[in-house]
Amino acid sequence: MNNLPNSDAADARSDDWLGDCLEALALRGPVDQPSQLSTLLPVGDIVDRRIALVELIKLDMAMVADIGRFRGIDEYLDVDAAVLSPANVPLDLVMEEIQIRKDLGQTPDASEYQQRYPAFAAMLGPLEQSIAAMTSSSIAGPPPEIDLGESVDDFLILQKLGQGAFAHVYLAQQVSMRRLVALKVSRGKGGESESLAQFDHPNIVRVYDQRQLTDPALHLLYMQFVPGGTLADVVKSARATITDTRRTPQTVASMGGTMLLQSVDEQLLSAAQIVPEDSATRRWLAESPWPQVVAWVGIHLARALHEAHSQQILHRDVKPANVLLTAEGVPKLADFNVSFSESAEQVGKAASLGGSLAYMSPEHLRAIIDRNHADQDQIREPADLYSLGVLLWELWQGRRPFDVKPTTLSWNDAATEQLSARDRPLIPPNSDSIGDAGMRDNQAAQRVLEKTLRRALAIAPEDRFVDGAEMAGRLRLALHPQAATLFDPPDPSxxxxxxxxxxxxxxxxxxxxxxxxxxxxxxxxxxxxxxxxxxxxxxxxxxxxxxxxxxxxxxxxxxxxxxxxxxxxxxxxxxxxxxxxxxxxxxxxxxxxxxxxxxxxxxxxxxxxxxxxxxxxxxxxxxxxxxxxxxxxxxxxxxxxxxxxxxxxxxxxxxxxxxxxxxxxxxxxxxxxxxxxxxxxxxxxxxxxxxxxxxxxxxxxxxxxxxxxxxxxxxxxxxxxxxxxxxxxxxxxxxxxxxxxxxxxxxxxx
Structure with a gap:
C-alpha cells in the first residue's frame, strides 16, 4: 500500500498547524512587541515558517487596529530576518496594511507604497481598485470567552464546540424556543446569515436568525445544531486508514462506510448526544463500500450547491471542514462566510475572493494571484463544483488529486504553485484505496466515480457539469452498479x-x-x-x-x-x-x-x-x-x-x-x-x-x-x-x- 505523497502530507499538515498558530494568537490578543510572534512560529521548514509569519502579522495588525492603533509592516521585519525581510515582503501583506489604514480612516498614498515596494509598482497603481478587490481580514478581533452555564441574550451556553480566529461556536439552548442551537459568537457581522437564511434544504445548515448586541458588542448567529462533526474528521480517518501499511487491501475494503460512522459516533459522544439505534441510513452506510459512500456524500453536497446556485448564491469555500454531519451521517453544507450573492440587496458589493487554496478552481486561483485584474465574473457555479470534486477525491483516496510542490514563500506563491498543479495530470487513483480490492460488483461504481470526479476537475469551466443537479445525477450511478454498466459500459464490451x-x-x-x-x-x-x-x-x-x-x-x-x-x-x-x-x-x-x-x-x-x-x-x-x-x-x-x-x-x-x-x-x-x-x-x-x-x-x-x-x-x-x-x-x-x-x-x- 502506497504512502501519502510528501506534498499531500505537507498540505494536510498546513491545515492543522496554521490554524493552531492563528488561534493561539487570537486567544492571546495582539502582542506587546512584534518580536514575540517568533514564539508562535512552527519549528523547522522555512517555507512553513514564512507562511505562518505572514498570516500572524495580518492577524496581529488587525487586532492592534481594533484598539485604535496602527502597526505597520516595517515593525515586523525584525521578527525573523531569515524568513521575512524588506526584499521579500509579499503583495498580500502590503494590501492588508493598505486596507487596515483605510479602515482606520487614513488615506494610503499609492506613490508611497510604490516607492517602498517597487516590485509591486504596476499592481499598486490603481489603488482604489486594488482595495475594493482584495479580501481583508476582519479587524474586529476575537470575541470574549463565554463561560459554560452563562446566559447571553436568549441563549444558555452548554458546551463549546469550536473556535476560530474571529468567532467561537457554542452548543446553546435557546430558552424561548426550548431548542438546541449552534451559536456562533463574533464581534463583526458577516454576510453568512443573509446567505444561509435563504435556504430551507436538507443538505444546508439551517440558519434561524441573528442578533446584534450592544453591551457587550457581539454578533450572535444561531443555527441548526449538527452534532456529528465535520467531514474533515472523516478525511483524516480515511487518510490514516489508506496509508496504514499494517492493513491489507481486503481489510481496508471491508471497512467502507463504517469509517464515516465511527467519526460521527466519536463526535456524538464528545457532545453527549445519543447515537441513533434504528436508522436505515446508518445501516446502508455500514454495509456500503467506500466509493459508494463517497458518491452518496457527493450527491447530497451537489444538491446543496444546486439549491444555493439556483438562488444566485456561490459558496466559494467548499472544503471538508465546511461540511457538517448529522447523527445519521448525512452531510450538510455550512460556512457561507465568503459566499457571494447576486440578490438585489447585495448588488454592487465586491465578490469575495476568499476560500481555501487547496480546493480552489483554476479560475479562482487566477483571481487570487492577480487581484487587480481579476475577472470575478469567471468565479461562477463551476468553481464550486470543482471544489466539490477536490473534496470528494480527497475523501475517496485520502489525498488530493494534485501533486503540489512545497516550495512556496507566500500565499501568492502558494496560489501560483496550486495553479501550476492544476495544469499537471491528476495523481492516478491508488488501486489499493478503500473499497477496491477484489470487489467485482464495485468496479462499475469505481469507474463512474472516477470519471465523474475527473469531469468535475476539468480545467475549463465549460467542460465541467452544467449544475449541481447534473453532477448529483451522475454520482447516483455509483450507488447502482448494475445501472452504471448500462450508462457507462466498460470499453471492451x-x-x-x-x-x-x-x-x-x-x-x-x-x-x-x-x-x-x-x-x-x-x-x-x-x-x-x-x-x-x-x-x-x-x-x-x-x-x-x-x-x-x-x-x-x-x-x-x-x-x-x-x-x-x-x-x-x-x-x-x-x-x-x-x-x-x-x-x-x-x-x-x-x-x-x-x-x-x-x-x-x-x-x-x-x-x-x-x-x-x-x-x-x-x-x-x-x-x-x-x-x-x-x-x-x-x-x-x-x-x-x-x-x-x-x-x-x-x-x-x-x-x-x-x-x-x-x-x-x-x-x-x-x-x-x-x-x-x-x-x-x-x-x-x-x-x-x-x-x-x-x-x-x-x-x-x-x-x-x-x-x-x-x-x-x-x-x-x-x-x-x-x-x-x-x-x-x-x-x-x-x-x-x-x-x-x-x-x-x-x-x-x-
Missing part, C-alpha cells in the same frame, strides 16, 4: 463498441434486413406453393419486381426519415451539444413507427397482390388469394415485430444511455419507460401470432407445402422465444435505469 458506430447504418440494418427476409420468404412460398401454372409463376416474377421496386425504396426512405431523431440525439451526445426531448422521444419511438409503416406496407401489398393476379389470370382462385393474403400477413408480422425489438434493444442498451450519460436527467423518464414496456408487450403478442397464422395457413395448404410451413412455424416459435427474451431484458434495463432517473421511486438513502 459489445455495447461500448456499438455506441461508437453509425446510428444510420445500425438502424437501417435492423429495420430493413427483416423486411428483406420476409420478402424472400413470401416470394419463395408464393412461387412454389401458390402459383401452380407457369403463367402465374411468370406473372409473379414481374409483379414482384414492380412492387418491390416501389415498396422497398419507399420503406428505405421512410426508415431514413424516421432515423433522423436518433441520429440528432446521438450526435448531440457525442459532440456534447443540447439534446432535445423530442429527439429522445423520436429515438425511442423509432421501432414502433417503423413497425407501423412496415406493417401497413405489407398489409396493403397483401390486398393488392390478389387483386392484380385475379385481374391478370382467370385461373387464380379465391383460395389462392387467401393464401397470398395470409402469407403477406405473416411476413408483415415478421417485418413489424423483429425490427421493433431490434431497434428497442439498440435504443435501450446503447443510444438512450449514451444520450443520458452526461446529464443523467430526463424529466420524462417515467412516461418513456412505461411506454417502452407496454409496447414490448404488444409486439411480443404480434410475434406470438405469427406461428399461429402459419399453422392456420398450413392447415389450408396442400400437403406438398407442409414441410415448408413446418419450417416456417418452427422459425416463428423460435422468434417468439427470442422476442420474449429481448423484452425481458429491456424491461429489466428500464427498471435499473429507473433507480437513477425515476422521479417516483428511490431505493437508497440518496
Amino acid at each position: 459489445l455495447r461500448s463498441w456499438l455506441s461508437k458506430q453509425s446510428p444510420w447504418i445500425m438502424a437501417c440494418l435492423v429495420l430493413l434486413i427483416p423486411h428483406g427476409i420476409a420478402g424472400g420468404l413470401n416470394y419463395h412460398y408464393n412461387f412454389y406453393e401458390v402459383m401452380q401454372t407457369p403463367h402465374l409463376k411468370e406473372t409473379l416474377r414481374w409483379v414482384s419486381w414492380i412492387v418491390n421496386l416501389t415498396y422497398f425504396p419507399l420503406a428505405a426512405v421512410l426508415a431514413i426519415l424516421q432515423t433522423r431523431s436518433m441520429v440528432r440525439a446521438v450526435d448531440g451526445a457525442r459532440y456534447d451539444t443540447r439534446i432535445e426531448s423530442s429527439d429522445l422521444s423520436g429515438m425511442l419511438d423509432l421501432g414502433h413507427n417503423a413497425a407501423m409503416i412496415g406493417g401497413s406496407l405489407w398489409f396493403s401489398s397483401g390486398l393488392l397482390f390478389p387483386l392484380v393476379f385475379q385481374a391478370l389470370s382467370p385461373d387464380f382462385t379465391m383460395i389462392d388469394s387467401l393464401h397470398l393474403f395470409m402469407s403477406s400477413l405473416i411476413c408483415g408480422g415478421i417485418a413489424m415485430a423483429y425490427p421493433y425489438f431490434g431497434t428497442a434493444w439498440l435504443a435501450t442498451f446503447v443510444f438512450y444511455p449514451l444520450c443520458l450519460r452526461r446529464t443523467m436527467q430526463d424529466a420524462d423518464f417515467d412516461a418513456r419507460a412505461s411506454r417502452m414496456i407496454n409496447r414490448g408487450e404488444l409486439y411480443r403478442l404480434i410475434a406470438a401470432i405469427i406461428p399461429l397464422l402459419g399453422g392456420a395457413l398450413m392447415l389450408s395448404s396442400p400437403s406438398t407445402s407442409r414441410s415448408f410451413m413446418f419450417a416456417a412455424i418452427a422459425a416463428g416459435v423460435f422468434g417468439v422465444l427470442v422476442a420474449s427474451f429481448i423484452h425481458h431484458q429491456i424491461t429489466e434495463a428500464w427498471s435499473r435505469m429507473g433507480q437513477v432517473l425515476s422521479t417516483k421511486l428511490t431505493t437508497t438513502p440518496a
Whole structure:
C-alpha cells in the first residue's frame, strides 16, 4: 500500500498547524512587541515558517487596529530576518496594511507604497481598485470567552464546540424556543446569515436568525445544531486508514462506510448526544463500500450547491471542514462566510475572493494571484463544483488529486504553485484505496466515480457539469452498479463498441434486413406453393419486381426519415451539444413507427397482390388469394415485430444511455419507460401470432407445402422465444435505469 505523497502530507499538515498558530494568537490578543510572534512560529521548514509569519502579522495588525492603533509592516521585519525581510515582503501583506489604514480612516498614498515596494509598482497603481478587490481580514478581533452555564441574550451556553480566529461556536439552548442551537459568537457581522437564511434544504445548515448586541458588542448567529462533526474528521480517518501499511487491501475494503460512522459516533459522544439505534441510513452506510459512500456524500453536497446556485448564491469555500454531519451521517453544507450573492440587496458589493487554496478552481486561483485584474465574473457555479470534486477525491483516496510542490514563500506563491498543479495530470487513483480490492460488483461504481470526479476537475469551466443537479445525477450511478454498466459500459464490451458506430447504418440494418427476409420468404412460398401454372409463376416474377421496386425504396426512405431523431440525439451526445426531448422521444419511438409503416406496407401489398393476379389470370382462385393474403400477413408480422425489438434493444442498451450519460436527467423518464414496456408487450403478442397464422395457413395448404410451413412455424416459435427474451431484458434495463432517473421511486438513502 502506497504512502501519502510528501506534498499531500505537507498540505494536510498546513491545515492543522496554521490554524493552531492563528488561534493561539487570537486567544492571546495582539502582542506587546512584534518580536514575540517568533514564539508562535512552527519549528523547522522555512517555507512553513514564512507562511505562518505572514498570516500572524495580518492577524496581529488587525487586532492592534481594533484598539485604535496602527502597526505597520516595517515593525515586523525584525521578527525573523531569515524568513521575512524588506526584499521579500509579499503583495498580500502590503494590501492588508493598505486596507487596515483605510479602515482606520487614513488615506494610503499609492506613490508611497510604490516607492517602498517597487516590485509591486504596476499592481499598486490603481489603488482604489486594488482595495475594493482584495479580501481583508476582519479587524474586529476575537470575541470574549463565554463561560459554560452563562446566559447571553436568549441563549444558555452548554458546551463549546469550536473556535476560530474571529468567532467561537457554542452548543446553546435557546430558552424561548426550548431548542438546541449552534451559536456562533463574533464581534463583526458577516454576510453568512443573509446567505444561509435563504435556504430551507436538507443538505444546508439551517440558519434561524441573528442578533446584534450592544453591551457587550457581539454578533450572535444561531443555527441548526449538527452534532456529528465535520467531514474533515472523516478525511483524516480515511487518510490514516489508506496509508496504514499494517492493513491489507481486503481489510481496508471491508471497512467502507463504517469509517464515516465511527467519526460521527466519536463526535456524538464528545457532545453527549445519543447515537441513533434504528436508522436505515446508518445501516446502508455500514454495509456500503467506500466509493459508494463517497458518491452518496457527493450527491447530497451537489444538491446543496444546486439549491444555493439556483438562488444566485456561490459558496466559494467548499472544503471538508465546511461540511457538517448529522447523527445519521448525512452531510450538510455550512460556512457561507465568503459566499457571494447576486440578490438585489447585495448588488454592487465586491465578490469575495476568499476560500481555501487547496480546493480552489483554476479560475479562482487566477483571481487570487492577480487581484487587480481579476475577472470575478469567471468565479461562477463551476468553481464550486470543482471544489466539490477536490473534496470528494480527497475523501475517496485520502489525498488530493494534485501533486503540489512545497516550495512556496507566500500565499501568492502558494496560489501560483496550486495553479501550476492544476495544469499537471491528476495523481492516478491508488488501486489499493478503500473499497477496491477484489470487489467485482464495485468496479462499475469505481469507474463512474472516477470519471465523474475527473469531469468535475476539468480545467475549463465549460467542460465541467452544467449544475449541481447534473453532477448529483451522475454520482447516483455509483450507488447502482448494475445501472452504471448500462450508462457507462466498460470499453471492451459489445455495447461500448456499438455506441461508437453509425446510428444510420445500425438502424437501417435492423429495420430493413427483416423486411428483406420476409420478402424472400413470401416470394419463395408464393412461387412454389401458390402459383401452380407457369403463367402465374411468370406473372409473379414481374409483379414482384414492380412492387418491390416501389415498396422497398419507399420503406428505405421512410426508415431514413424516421432515423433522423436518433441520429440528432446521438450526435448531440457525442459532440456534447443540447439534446432535445423530442429527439429522445423520436429515438425511442423509432421501432414502433417503423413497425407501423412496415406493417401497413405489407398489409396493403397483401390486398393488392390478389387483386392484380385475379385481374391478370382467370385461373387464380379465391383460395389462392387467401393464401397470398395470409402469407403477406405473416411476413408483415415478421417485418413489424423483429425490427421493433431490434431497434428497442439498440435504443435501450446503447443510444438512450449514451444520450443520458452526461446529464443523467430526463424529466420524462417515467412516461418513456412505461411506454417502452407496454409496447414490448404488444409486439411480443404480434410475434406470438405469427406461428399461429402459419399453422392456420398450413392447415389450408396442400400437403406438398407442409414441410415448408413446418419450417416456417418452427422459425416463428423460435422468434417468439427470442422476442420474449429481448423484452425481458429491456424491461429489466428500464427498471435499473429507473433507480437513477425515476422521479417516483428511490431505493437508497440518496
